[in-house]
Structures are given as structure tokens and as C-alpha cells.
Amino acid sequence: MDLTIVEQNNQLLVDSREVAEMVEIEHKELLRKIEGTENGKYIGYIPTLTKGKIPPSDFFIKSNYIDRTGMNAKHYLLTKKGRLFIYDLLKRKDILPVMEQNEK
Secondary structure, three states: OOOOOEEEOOEEEEEHHHHHHHOOOOHHHHHHHHHEOOOOOOEOHHHHHHHOOOOHHHOEEEEEEEOOOOOEEEEEEEOHHHHHHHHHHHHHOOOOOHHHHOOO
16 A cells, blocks of 8 residues: 655645554554543553653644545644654554565
């Protein structure tokens, strides 16, 4: 699967929905990993970056799209740093992109 790359403000970005599909996890699960949970049970990447005084916008840019029901839904645009960050964390848990799974 090839990711669709979008250029915005001189940055090359990919949609979190495509990243989720590529690593074969539900998009809502990737959002949970990025944001954490409201009850604090799971600390997400954005709160962790913020706590470390690292701007989350260097990795993840919050955005919206219209879903298939016509409702406004949340997703993130991932910068190169964001893609590498997600890739590294998931790879440590043996969650590989589909294209790498096929190479095994």
C-alpha cells in the first residue's frame, strides 16, 4: 500500500487513517495511541511529547474530515517525524506495516 502524501505549509503529511490501515489497526486505536484517553488510563503520544516540552505539532497536526455518514470526524496529519515516531513505536511491539509483513 502506498501512502497518499499531501503537501501543506511546505510539509509532506500523511493521513492517520492511511497509517492505521497500513499497520492493520483500527483508526480509533491509533487515535487513542496519539491522544491518550480522557480518563488518563492510557497516556498518549501527544501528552507525553507535551510533558517533555516537545511540540506535538512537529509530529501530529489535528484535522477533520467528513466521514461516510456525512459527519465531521477527527484525524491527524502526520509529519515525517510523526510517521517515524509511530513506525518505531509499533515496530517495537512487532506491529509491522503490511508491506514489511509481506517481506518476511
